[in-house]
Amino acid sequence: MSYATQKASDASIAARTFDWIPSLPTEHAHIIGCDEEAIAIAEDLRLSFLADASLRDKFRKLPFEEVEAFSQSGLWGITIPKNYGGAGVSQTTVAKVFTLLASADPSLAQMPQSHFEILDVIRLTGSEEQKLDLFGKVLSGQRMGNAFSEFGGKTVEDMQTRAVLDGDDYLVSGQKFYSTCALFAHLIPIVALNEDGRVVVAVADRTSNGLTVVDDWSGFGQRTTASGTVILDRVRVGSNRVLPAHIVYENPSAVGPQSQIIHAAIDLGIAKNAIDVTIGLIKTYARPWIDSGQEHASDDPYTIAAIGDLKIKYNAAEAMIERSGRQLDATIADANEVAIGLAKIAIAEAKVLSTELALLASNKLFELVGARSTLEELNLDRLWRDARTHTLHDPVRWKFHTIGQYYLNRIEPPMHSWI
Structure with a gap:
């Protein structure tokens, strides 16, 4: 099997x-x-x-x-x-x-x-x-959910969901996974291929016949996003609710980096919480190591240096995200190919830092606070689980490659939305 x-x-x-x-x-x-x-x-x-x-x-x-x-x-x-x-x-x-x-x-x-x-x-x-x-x-006040990704394709872009014209409407059929917020949504945008093989987004009402949301998200992190399955069985969507999304996915646009900066910001937020929790527990809960000769864990010189390192990395990641936001605003104002490349690279650089920091900070917590931090009742592992899960959205190893190609060989970033 x-x-x-x-x-x-x-x-x-x-x-x-x-x-x-x-x-x-x-x-x-x-x-x-x-x-x-x-x-x-x-x-x-x-x-x-x-x-x-x-x-x-x-x-x-x-x-x-x-x-x-x-x-x-x-x-x-x-x-x-x-x-x-x-x-x-x-x-x-x-x-x-x-x-x-x-x-x-x-x-x-x-x-x-x-x-x-x-x-x-x-x-x-x-x-x-x-x-x-x-x-x-x-x-x-209405919310839009997510029926974008599919579970079984060869790559993330291998879509099997289809939107077939039926009179003045489209009939949409397929199955989606990683459907964050679909359960909570009033409107569910569905990424599908039309009869010409072009990407469209059909915005269906949550109450549409044939649209079923299944709560089968079992990820060990981000446990309450309900990012499970959406089943689409000839869901009828009016033509006035179908967007020609291929315009922005097949041609240079800022949609990809606009999505990516949010992912980077979420990782930075996870890191911020992990660092704040670590500092609080060092001051109130952790014990000094016997060889330190200190009365308080907060006076341990190696702990002090580790917190300094985390804060330096946090401030750098925060500054990079702010910088990439400014570049993205400039790109949106004048979305030419050069500007789009600049935005993609700036946000890729920021995302490398925020990804590494989220994983480092949520792991370092346990090292600096000590064995008592692993007690189940504290549930501190949720910080690492959330970091590990969210940072898998797209592989950072390819960010390094894209950034290196840009600076070394002047190769522009890919057009797809994962960079």
């Missing part, structure tokens, strides 16, 4: 098909007006999300109430252009928002990542009617 077959077999035993469907907002979500307001709201939500993050992880308790508060805060609409009612915030602000939220609960921070990618696709490929419709729904 192949691994893919075994996975499907295991999922059929433990999976739960959810009848729960989020109700449409009874009142409009808050409309955020500027960058400063977005960051302030993210700060407030961070404190709220942090309170029970460990318990949600430990018992795989899905964050229904938290997701609702998140989207009602207005943060899910901050990149919508101002002329459509959004705040049109900078990419640096987007990164700061996701860093703050991930420093509380990376699962919650991951929820709208694909939602933001689709907002960019709508902006770049949608008709005026589609922009008014979908941007308006998001600003009212």
Whole structure:
């Protein structure tokens, strides 16, 4: 039995098909007006999300109430252009928002990542009617989920899901996995190939006939994203809800780096939490090593040096993400091929640092705090599990290759969305 077959077999035993469907907002979500307001709201939500993050992880308790508060805060609409009612915030602000939220609960921070990618696709490929419709729904508080990736293809780009024209509609059939936020979504954008083999995004209502969300995500990290299966059986989607996404996926665009900067920010947020927790426990919980001759773990010279190293690396990663955000804003303003390459490389550099730091910081915690930090009741391993899981989104080893090719051989980065 192949691994893919075994996975499907295991999922059929433990999976739960959810009848729960989020109700449409009874009142409009808050409309955020500027960058400063977005960051302030993210700060407030961070404190709220942090309170029970460990318990949600430990018992795989899905964050229904938290997701609702998140989207009602207005943060899910901050990149919508101002002329459509959004705040049109900078990419640096987007990164700061996701860093703050991930420093509380990376699962919650991951929820709208694909939602933001689709907002960019709508902006770049949608008709005026589609922009008014979908941007308006998001600003009212509706959430878009994720039915992008598939489990069994040869590569991540090997899509089997099809959208076939049927009169004025499309019938969409296939099966998706890693479907973060689909369970919590009002709208589910589905990546499919049309009859010409071109990539389209069909934005289906969560209540559509033939659309089933299965809670079979069993990852050891980011346990409450519900990133499981979406089954599509001739799901009918009107032509007015189908986006010609191939425009941005087959041609140079900033959609890829806009998605990537969010991933880098989530990793930075995980690192921030791990470092903060480590410092707190060194001061209050850890014991000094007997050879140090110190009364407190916080006076151990090797511990002090290790914290210094972590903070230097954190500040460097944070600065690189801010730098890449500025480059991305410039690229969005003038999206020529040279500018897109600059944005991709800047964000790849930042993502290398944030990935390495998230893994280092969440691992170093146990070394510096000591054996007592592994006690199950503390659940500190969730920080490493979240870091290890999220950093697998795309391989950093290929970031090094892309960056080296760019500087050494002047080879532009690939066009796909994973760089």
